[in-house]
Amino acid sequence: MVALTTKGRATRQRIIEGAAAYLRADEPAGVTLDDIRAITGTSKSQIFHYFPDGKEELFLAVARHEADRVLDDQQPHLGALTSWPAWERWRDSVVARYRAQGRHCPLGALMAQVGSTPGAREVTSALLNQWQAHIRKGICDMQAAGLIRAGLDADRVAAAFIAGIQGGVLVLMSTGSVTHLEAAVDTLVDHLRG
Amino acid sequence: MVALTTKGRATRQRIIEGAAAYLRADEPAGVTLDDIRAITGTSKSQIFHYFPDGKEELFLAVARHEADRVLDDQQPHLGALTSWPAWERWRDSVVARYRAQGRHCPLGALMAQVGSTPGAREVTSALLNQWQAHIRKGICDMQAAGLIRAGLDADRVAAAFIAGIQGGVLVLMSTGSVTHLEAAVDTLVDHLRG
Known part of the structure; x- marks a missing residue:
């Protein structure tokens, strides 16, 4: 990236x-750089100044932004995650987030x-690693x-939580139901409680 | 479907x-009905006799065939799943299957x-339902x-197992590692053992 x-x-x-808000509203498959330029009120030269590699670089930056939102x-x-009520609040926030997302x-x-x-694999693995590190730290703090x-x-x-949440969200995207997401997180919290 | x-x-x-073997070898995006016709040695009229709605119907039938293989x-x-050694053998077969699949x-x-x-959602939900029913029956038998x-x-x-396996496979497809799949199944088996 250029120094800014x-x-x-x-x-x-x-x-x-601006691109993220626009891309959230629909499937990004048909979106062009010209669309992004129009809705963000920027010129072509500005877009290429900030994203010299064009659409792929901009989309990756948006993906990184969305990945940050997942954690935020x-x-x-x-x-x-330092008490059982904290784990329950976290559980509720995860389920609520994905129920709203549908x-x-x-x-x-x-x-x-x-x-x-x-680049895309790096965004995914960075997200999963950070997410898992937070959960692992919570378990260690509780220990x-x-x-x-x-x-x-x-x-x-912590890795099992990541797998369970990812799979629960995948099932949600297919069935529209949060049942599997809830089952995964609740069963794993039960396992922590012993 | 017509009576056959x-x-x-x-x-x-x-x-x-024949279509399944061909589609397994590569991404199915570019495959046409003509390709399928050629490799299976069938005529256009035969294909449309068995799959009147054309490519989508054939692809769905292949998807159903692949879904059956997942369970087989x-x-x-x-x-x-009536003993702990049986659960371990099942666990190993799941991990080996997806490690090989990559x-x-x-x-x-x-x-x-x-x-x-x-139709596609029906194939997915039938697979997940059957899979979950097998695991649930195993737990009930053990109880x-x-x-x-x-x-x-x-x-x-059982729903948590489905979520954990789906998510583990999703992470595997992104990272190439079965770590999350193993973590999910092993943690849930540990939870069953109590």
Whole structure:
């Protein structure tokens, strides 16, 4: 990325947020750079100044923005899983977020559009790694406080949460129901409680 | 579907299996009915005799065939989860199946191609329902034998397995690693053991 001034960073961010809002409203397959340029009120040269590689680079930046939102939407709960009520509030925030999102996953739709490039894989793996690290830290904090048995493998159970949430959301996108998402998170929290 | 003679059913099945093998080898996006006709050695009128609605109907039939394989590949273990060694053998068969499959999911690729039609959703939900019913029956059988605590909600934990496996496979398709799939299944089996 080019080095940007404060104003440049703000413009770049404005383009990303405008594009994200636009792409959220529909399937991104048919969206062109000209559409993005029009709705964000930027010129072609501005777009290529901030995203020299064009559409793929802009879409990846939007994907990164959406990935950040996935974690932001779970805060402050995800960052402070230090009591059972905190775990329940986090559980509720995850279920509520995906119930509201329903069948259309903005990040998934973007990823399908960008394709399986190294950049796209990096956005996905960074999101999953950060998410899992938050959950693992929550389990370790609870273990340190004597609230979860010490023998439990925090990293493995955190990975199971990631798999269960991803699969629950996948089933939700197919069936429209949060049943599997709730079953996965609730069963794993039960497992933590022992 | 038209009523078929024994010979007709065999021909229809031959077309489905030939198409499935061909579609497994690559992304199905660019495959045409003419390709399928050529590799299965059938005429255009034969294809339309067995699949009057054309490509979408044939692809759905292939998707149903692939969905059946998902369950078949887990047998005989999935149908007889009546002891802890049986659960371990099933766990190993699931992990081995998806490790071998790797990043390319034939059923997922077909589904992406068919799109979110009622027929496609029916194939997905039938697969998930049957899969979950097998796991639930295994849990209930173990409860009846006194090997799993009676208070555990068999249907909810079976749904958690489905979510965990789906999510584990999704992460595998992105990262190439079975870590999350193993973490989900192992953690849930641990939970059954109590």
